[in-house]
Amino acid sequence: MSSSATWSSSPAPTRVRPPRRQRVGGLNTGAANPTLAYLAIGFVVGLLIGLPVLGWWLWPVRTTNAVPSDLAPAYREAYVAMAADSYALSGDLALAKARLGTWGPDEAARIIASLQETAVASGSTVQTTRLQQLSADLGLLDGSASAAASASTGVQSAGEDDALVARKSGTPLIVIGAILLASGLVLGGYLVRRQGGMGKLAVALRSLRKRGIQIPKPDLAGIRRALQTDRPRRPTTAATEPLSAAAPAEMDVEEAEEYEADDEDRSLEAVLSTWTEKVDIQEPAEEAIVESAQSDSRPAARSDAADDPLSLGVFMATYRHGSDKMFDISYYLSDEAQFLGECGVGVAETVGDAIPEQACAMELWLFDKGDIRTHTKLLVTDFALDDPDLREVLAGRGELVRAAPGQIIHLETAQLRLQAEVLSVKHGDAPSAPARAYFDELTLELRVHLKG
Known part of the structure; x- marks a missing residue:
C-alpha cells in the first residue's frame, strides 16, 4: 500500500519531443498549389491572345476559292x-x-x-x-x-441559303477559335507555372542569404569569351578562294542569316516572275470597229479615249434594217485590272409582222457589276412616240427619247456614266407601214466613263 501511495504521489512523467528541424523558406514544395488561379489566368491570357490578337488581327479568316x-x-x-x-x-x-x-x-x-x-x-x-x-x-x-x-418561294429559299452560308463560314471560325483558346491556355499555364517556380527559387535564395550562406556568382565574362573563341571571319579580299558547297555551314550566324535572306529574295522574285507570266492582262483596244447588224464580232473602243484616264471606251453602234438577225450588241467595260460592267443597244419593239423586223424602239442599256439593276432608256421613232397605245406599252420599260440627229442620252450607275449621241437616223418608207414608223438606219456613239 505504501509503495502504491508512493507511486501515486510521484509526478506524472512528461513526453519529451525532439526539436523540429528548421526548414529553409521557399523550398517547401508541399504547399497547396493554387490550380484554379492558374487555370483562370491561363484562360484569360489565352482568350486575349487567341481571339482578338491572333484570330481577328494577325490571322483573320478569309474565304478563298469559292464557286x-x-x-x-x-x-x-x-x-x-x-x-x-x-x-x-x-x-x-x-x-x-x-x-x-x-x-x-x-x-x-x-x-x-x-x-x-x-x-x-x-x-x-x-x-x-x-x-x-x-x-x-x-x-x-x-x-x-x-x-x-x-x-x-425565293424569299424562303434565300433565307435558307443565307443560313447555310452562315453555318459553313461559322464552323471554321469556331474550330480555329477553339484551337487558339486551347493554345492560349497551355501557354498561359506554362508561363504561370514557370513564373511560380522562379518565385520559389528567389524566396529560397533570399532565405539562404539571411542565414549567412554565400552563393557564388557565375563568371559571365568567361562564358562570353569561351563562346567567341575561334569564330570564323568573312573573307575581305577578292583573291580569296570561292566558297565551296559546304561554305554556308561554316559561316557565322550573321552570314548565315544574310545567305538565307538572299535565297528567300531570289525565291520570291522567281515566284513573282512566274505569276506575271501566267496572268493574262487584256490591254484596251486601240482601234474602232463599226458594228453593223450583219457583223458577229465585238467592236472595240476608239483610240481617242486613251487620253482620258477615266474613260472606258468610245464605241460606234450602227443598226441597218434588212438583217435576218435580231440586232443586239454589247460592249465589255473594264479597266486594266478588272471587269466593271457592260453597255449596249438592241431592238426593243417592232411594228407589224414584216420580215425582216421593223424596229420602232431601240433599248440603250448600261450594266454595272456593283449595281444589280440594269439602267435603260428607249430611243423611239416619231410614230412610236406619237401613238398613244404604243407609247403606253414602251413607257413601262424606261424613259422614251425621240431619235433625232444630235440627241444626247445619259445613263448613270453607281460607278459608271454613259453618254450616247445620235449621229444619224434614217426612217423606213415601206408602203405597208405608217410614216416614220421604223428605223432604216441608226448610228450611235457611246462614251463610257468612270465616275470621278
Whole structure:
C-alpha cells in the first residue's frame, strides 16, 4: 500500500519531443498549389491572345476559292444573268455549261425562271429572250414548271441559303477559335507555372542569404569569351578562294542569316516572275470597229479615249434594217485590272409582222457589276412616240427619247456614266407601214466613263 501511495504521489512523467528541424523558406514544395488561379489566368491570357490578337488581327479568316454556287442569292442571279448575256453573244454552249456547272439542273432552272420573272416584270424583252435561249439550249425547259414554282418561294429559299452560308463560314471560325483558346491556355499555364517556380527559387535564395550562406556568382565574362573563341571571319579580299558547297555551314550566324535572306529574295522574285507570266492582262483596244447588224464580232473602243484616264471606251453602234438577225450588241467595260460592267443597244419593239423586223424602239442599256439593276432608256421613232397605245406599252420599260440627229442620252450607275449621241437616223418608207414608223438606219456613239 505504501509503495502504491508512493507511486501515486510521484509526478506524472512528461513526453519529451525532439526539436523540429528548421526548414529553409521557399523550398517547401508541399504547399497547396493554387490550380484554379492558374487555370483562370491561363484562360484569360489565352482568350486575349487567341481571339482578338491572333484570330481577328494577325490571322483573320478569309474565304478563298469559292464557286458561284456559294455566292449570296442576289449575286447568284447576277452571275447567271451575265452568263446568259455572254452566251447570247458568243454562242459557246460548252462554256455556258461550265459556268453553270456548279448548280444542279433544278437549281439552275429555278434561278433562270426567277430572272425571267424579273425581266418580264421590268419589260426587258432582250433579257427575257436571252434567258429563254439559254434555258432551251441547256435542256432546262422540262423543269421550268418546277423552277417557276420554286422561284415563287425565293424569299424562303434565300433565307435558307443565307443560313447555310452562315453555318459553313461559322464552323471554321469556331474550330480555329477553339484551337487558339486551347493554345492560349497551355501557354498561359506554362508561363504561370514557370513564373511560380522562379518565385520559389528567389524566396529560397533570399532565405539562404539571411542565414549567412554565400552563393557564388557565375563568371559571365568567361562564358562570353569561351563562346567567341575561334569564330570564323568573312573573307575581305577578292583573291580569296570561292566558297565551296559546304561554305554556308561554316559561316557565322550573321552570314548565315544574310545567305538565307538572299535565297528567300531570289525565291520570291522567281515566284513573282512566274505569276506575271501566267496572268493574262487584256490591254484596251486601240482601234474602232463599226458594228453593223450583219457583223458577229465585238467592236472595240476608239483610240481617242486613251487620253482620258477615266474613260472606258468610245464605241460606234450602227443598226441597218434588212438583217435576218435580231440586232443586239454589247460592249465589255473594264479597266486594266478588272471587269466593271457592260453597255449596249438592241431592238426593243417592232411594228407589224414584216420580215425582216421593223424596229420602232431601240433599248440603250448600261450594266454595272456593283449595281444589280440594269439602267435603260428607249430611243423611239416619231410614230412610236406619237401613238398613244404604243407609247403606253414602251413607257413601262424606261424613259422614251425621240431619235433625232444630235440627241444626247445619259445613263448613270453607281460607278459608271454613259453618254450616247445620235449621229444619224434614217426612217423606213415601206408602203405597208405608217410614216416614220421604223428605223432604216441608226448610228450611235457611246462614251463610257468612270465616275470621278
